[in-house]
Amino acid sequence: MLKPLDPLLHSELRLAIISILIGVEDADFVFLRKQTAATAGNLSVQIDKLSTAGYIEVEKSFVGRKPRTLCRITDKGREAFKEYVEAISEYINI
Amino acid sequence: MLKPLDPLLHSELRLAIISILIGVEDADFVFLRKQTAATAGNLSVQIDKLSTAGYIEVEKSFVGRKPRTLCRITDKGREAFKEYVEAISEYINI
């Protein structure tokens, strides 16, 4: 039987966010927006879901006088991603 | 930029169906139901979507007096699956 797919990660935008964050120390909202080409609203919502689940940490600050939202993957997020990769591999490895 | 994920395949149950069908000549409703552990209603709906999209062919007949719904992947479905695998690989290959 195929492994179930973590619904939090089985979402195009959230998976893209995690995929980006896993390769870098951290990334801010503006960078994620450019990389994913998502609308700001959608990105905001999905960052929130990942943060609520504890898959990423979000740090809000100001750079000069502009707000800045920094995102970083957590150990829990890394582990969830690893499991997701294992699971989906079953589906795509014939 | 990450490739977009075909929304028709980026669904746990539809992906499972295609994943199964790609490895066999054909499979019937009962078999798919056992393999996926999906409810009959959900399976019925998702088979319909894949069929409407031309990703699978559905052949209804009777065996003795019991109805039988046979599913088989099409070339279009095979091609879509191949592209989906290429796309999602970008997300999961760190």
Added chain:
DNA sequence: ATAAACAAGTTTATTTTATAAACCAAATTA
């Protein structure tokens, strides 16, 4: 100095999906 445009998000509303529950017709079993 002030109006217009832009930046960085958030909130709310709408659309789309997924899923389950209810249903149906025919066959089988008790």
Added chain:
DNA sequence: TAATTTGGTTTATAAAATAAACTTGTTTAT
């Protein structure tokens, strides 16, 4: 012959994704 099972479909509900509208503050042009 009544109840249950089989093999589904249809309809209703819950959840998700997405877009549109809004907010707060900043920069630019007049």
